[in-house]
Amino acid sequence: MPKPVADRGKAAKAAAPVNSDTHGPGGGRRHFLNRTLLVDTAISVIEEDGPEALTFRRLGAELEVAPTAVYRHFPDKDALLRALGDRLLEVALEGFVPGEDWRSTLHAAAVTARRAYLSHPRVATLAVARATTNEATFRFADICLGALRSTGLDTAVAARFYLALVDLTLGSAALEAAFAGQDAAVLAEDDAAWSGKLLEIAAPEYPNLVAAAPHLRGAYRDDHFEALLSLLLDAVSVHLPGSAEY
Amino acid sequence: MPKPVADRGKAAKAAAPVNSDTHGPGGGRRHFLNRTLLVDTAISVIEEDGPEALTFRRLGAELEVAPTAVYRHFPDKDALLRALGDRLLEVALEGFVPGEDWRSTLHAAAVTARRAYLSHPRVATLAVARATTNEATFRFADICLGALRSTGLDTAVAARFYLALVDLTLGSAALEAAFAGQDAAVLAEDDAAWSGKLLEIAAPEYPNLVAAAPHLRGAYRDDHFEALLSLLLDAVSVHLPGSAEY
């Protein structure tokens, strides 16, 4: 389970000013905070109480630290948010090893990235909205491009397929995360609205929707992501130097 | 050009209290605001100055109205945001007519939806993060599902393909919108970072990335969306009742 760290000072007493006595005399008050600790704490806050709960004051309370201490490690909140997205990919790629052939490598990379985002849907929703220029993204790109080029594929074509793969993977993950990241109450209400009988009454002018409604709600999203991914990988096969062009 | 309306009171004097004299004696002060006017103004604000510029105070100033007047039409800001996303699809589908066969209909629907989101990238970035249960979504779904079912395809299979189509279209649009919605300054900086020579120095451990970098930046995203879409539509063809299964 990905449950990040962030254990120190879990139950902070609201925003009570830090009593200098409570922090051990020889204790490591100095150099206590760092980027990863802040990021992991932020992630756990979002996952617990939603994106709107992530504030500097909350973050400070969680770590028993003055809210503004965060500014020593991130210039502003946007930078913190971007770091969250980066971290998601980072932990996902931590134990990643390429497969034996290009196809299994690409498949594993896509599935890994997808899982990374879906494991923290509410963080992902925030993160996808910002472009990333970070180490993890570079590594991910290099792995995928390497697999594609190892087939003898022209670099330009490989680049095109890589972009398609990213679109497919991150795009569908973003959509699904947005959906999964909602409050349970909203989710249940939504489910009721789409569940057939109700829809039939509410929107009789959409017969096809009404007919297909039951199939839309119970669908296993993972399955049809796999299907789309296979489609793309098949398309790569066809373009391989060895095979007929079309 | 999609430039929405919102012309009344363009140059608002900061947040100066509304002088009751400035509003024509017989003028239509009452019943002046309405949902669509607010939504269109909100969209133009976001497109001009970014999502963070959309505040009730700004919205009020733009329309020469007290900020809290908005609350007479939307219960809270989240509702306003959701309305923005709905409106995007709504205007896109306004003039939409299905094509002659199922394939051209699906193609047109996907391209139309994509264009709708990309025409207002910064709004789309906000909107995709909220689930939509609105009229426009229903209509879009019904059109696509109708086209799929008209081929004789089983309803369950049609539903699967529809979900795949949505994933592909909205997902890639969301990603691209997130990218396009950034400040020009950030965009230029990003471009520099990925432009090959710089990358080569910064990240020598990623040879495949360095080799492919030039092809990644200049890529026409529309083109490879079309390619992905064709892939999906081809897959639909294969599953048609008339053709051999595999």
Add this chain to the structure above:
DNA sequence: TTTTCTTTGTCAACACCGTTGACAACGTGC
């Protein structure tokens, strides 16, 4: 050791945000 400097956390304050509740003006129906 003493002195100086940089780093890192603290604190009070700022402007702005979404939101609320009481109030006023208008148009409608009795």
Add this chain to the structure above:
DNA sequence: GCACGTTGTCAACGGTGTTGACAAAGAAAA
């Protein structure tokens, strides 16, 4: 004429990101 609901106004509240001056802990230099 008069009550009434609708719609816009205004002042105020608590919470937010952010700033700048300050203090303490170590590192570096004397």
